Amino acid sequence: MTHLSAATQRSVLLLSFATFASMVAQRVCDAMLPELAREFSVSLTQAAQVVSFFAVVYGLSQLVYGPLGDRKGKFRIVALATLGCSVGSVVAVFAASLNMLLMARVLVALGAAAIIPLSMAWIGDVVDYENRQATLARVGLGTTLGIAGGQLVGGLFTDFVGWRWAFVGMALLFAVVGTLLWLEWQRQQVSAVPLVNDEPVVRPGFVKQALMILTGGWSRIVLTVALVEGAVGFGVMAIWPSHLHQELGVSLSAAGAIVALFGLGGMGYMAIARHMIARLGEPGLVVGGVGLLALSCGVLGFSPHWLLAAIASPLAGFGFFMFHNTMQINATQMAPAARGTAVSLFAMALFTGQSVGVLLAAALMVRIGSAWVITLSGTAMFVMGWAFAQALKRRDAFMHLE
Numbered sequence: 554m555t556h557l558s559a560a561t562q563r564s565v566l567l568l569s570f571a572t573f574a575s576m577v578a579q580r581v582c583d584a585m586l587p588e589l590a591r592e593f594s595v596s597l598t599q600a601a602q603v604v605s606f607f608a609v610v611y612g613l614s615q616l617v618y619g620p621l622g623d624r625k626g627k628f629r630i631v632a633l634a635t636l637g638c639s640v641g642s643v644v645a646v647f648a649a650s651l652n653m654l655l656m657a658r659v660l661v662a663l664g665a666a667a668i669i670p671l672s673m674a675w676i677g678d679v680v681d682y683e684n685r686q687a688t689l690a691r692v693g694l695g696t697t698l699g700i701a702g703g704q705l706v707g708g709l710f711t712d713f714v715g716w717r718w719a720f721v722g723m724a725l726l727f728a729v730v731g732t733l734l735w736l737e738w739q740r741q742q743v744s745a746v747p748l749v750n751d752e753p754v755v756r757p758g759f760v761k762q763a764l765m766i767l768t769g770g771w772s773r774i775v776l777t778v779a780l781v782e783g784a785v786g787f788g789v790m791a792i793w794p795s796h797l798h799q800e801l802g803v804s805l806s807a808a809g810a811i812v813a814l815f816g817l818g819g820m821g822y823m824a825i826a827r828h829m830i831a832r833l834g835e836p837g838l839v840v841g842g843v844g845l846l847a848l849s850c851g852v853l854g855f856s857p858h859w860l861l862a863a864i865a866s867p868l869a870g871f872g873f874f875m876f877h878n879t880m881q882i883n884a885t886q887m888a889p890a891a892r893g894t895a896v897s898l899f900a901m902a903l904f905t906g907q908s909v910g911v912l913l914a915a916a917l918m919v920r921i922g923s924a925w926v927i928t929l930s931g932t933a934m935f936v937m938g939w940a941f942a943q944a945l946k947r948r949d950a951f952m953h954l955e
Contacts, residue, residue: 557688560744561679564628565688567737568672569695570730571635575668576699577706578638578661578723579607584708584794584809585716593651597795601915604791606655607662608783608908612901614666619674619897622667627675627893632738634667636731642724646717657720664727669696670900674893677885686882690826693878697823697870701816708794708809772887772895774944779880779902781937786873787903788910789930790815793853793866796923801859811863818870826878835879836942842875843938850931854924869931876938879945 557565582589582603590600622630641660648654672692680688710719790812797808822829833841849869856862884899910930917926 557680557684560740564737564741565676565691567730567734568628568631568675569692571631571668571695571734572672572692573695573699573702574635574638574723574726574730575665576696577703577726578642578665579611580700580703580791581707581719581723582607582658583791583812584704584805585711585719586791586795587798587805588711588716589651589654593654595651597918598912598915599651601791601911602651603654603658605908605911607658607665608788608904608911610659610662611666612904612908614663615670615897615901618667618671619894622671622674622893622897626738627671627678628734628741629738630667631671631675632731632734634664634671634731635727635734637664639724639727639731640664642720642727645720646724648717661723666900666904670896671893673881673885674896677896682886685885686830686878687827689881689885690823690878693826693874693881694820694823697816697819697874699816700819700870701813703813704794704809704816705813706809708804708806708813711809712804712806771883771948774941775880775883775887776898776902778937778941779884779899780906781933782877782880783903783906783908784910784913785906785930785933785937786877786910788907789914789926791911792914792918792923792926795918796854796927797859797862800923801856801862803859807859811859811866814863814866815870815873818867818872819874820870821867822871822874822878829875835882836945838875838879839938839942839945842872842877842879843935845869845872846876846938847872847931847935850934851928854927854931873934876934883945883948 586597586600586604589595589603590597593600618630618634638661641657641662641664644660645654645657648657673689676685676688676692706719706722707716710716710722793812793815794805794808797803797811798805803811829838846869849865849872852865853862853869856865880899884896887895887899914926914930
């Protein structure tokens with residue numbers, strides 16, 4: 554197994570900072586929802602639009618960023634997009650209405666949409682397949698820390714100093730990380746990073762590239778699974794803090810802290826990912842991950858005490874990222890010749906699913922209760938994950954159909 558150069562390791566570290574900021578921006582509003590509903594005199598479902606609108610814009614923006622990254626340079630676009638996120642964060646600080654906050658969230662989503670997908674695609678270009686899943690796990694460490702940080706920061710700021718200060722911190726974070734990425738990109742121009750992608754470069758328009766990917770047998774499976782994962786995984790997670798706050802009577806900061814343990818569980822997986830990848834293989838990671846996630850969701854949903862929820866949350870994160878990390882490496886390999894577009898389509902499916910999932914979850918909370926919504930989401934993840942594991946065993950056959 555070859556080792557990454559010092560320059561590549563530095564770039565990967567900076568990308569992990571960027572993915573951290575992007576994921577914090579995505580999850581920071583989750584624990585705020587009850588307070589936003591109170592301050593703006595709207596229902597919880599209406600307040601949840603700050604999460605669902607973000608996901609919709611994030612997904613639709615992939616129509617632009619995939620081809621743009623393939624043409625103009627993935628790392629460069631990530632740096633510029635990170636800087637751009639600070640603008641939307643500043644607007645959120647001064648939001649005087651829910652509509653103005655929604656506009657701010659749209660601005661942040663327009664920038665954040667580029668960060669994780671193009672970071673993954675860049676790694677696919679410069680890191681060989683043998684090392685890629687472990688390298689994606691390193692960048693995924695930023696993602697999981699961002700989930701933990703977003704949930705925790707959202708709850709703490711809302712309870713103690715006001716939710717607006719969370720966006721002050723986000724503006725500063727994006728500005729600093731974006732500047733570091735820009736300086737790193739300039740260094741890369743002096744000493745070019747060697748590519749491992751030896752596929753012919755594809756330069757048709759987005760529609761032709763997308764059709765090339767969507768008509769592939771394996772690509773369709775990966776994208777369909779990503780859509781479901783976004784809805785019943787990331788989407789339903791947005792109601793976890795509200796469930797803990799309403800059902801167990803804990804404060805918003807405590808609810809955010811408990812859900813933040815989900816990200817810490819993901820960090821635990823990332824820390825030992827290389828060993829688990831070698832031991833279990835991709836199908837084993839998927840089945841084990843969704844099994845642990847489903848069990849944890851059941852415990853979290855019907856826990857009579859916050860302590861059990863605090864145990865279930867990191868276990869859910871560990872299981873979820875066993876599955877999600879495997880999805881990521883398959884996304885980078887759907888179309889090596891148009892990797893930016895392929896990974897952007899993956900992100901589009903993931904966040905389109907999330908936008909539907911968060912609104913559906915908020916609506917179902919009123920009808921069947923949040924406990925059942927969370928438990929059923931874990932069950933759906935298990936069924937979908939088991940089917941994907943069976944498909945992984947026949948991946949070569951599906952890829953030959955392309």
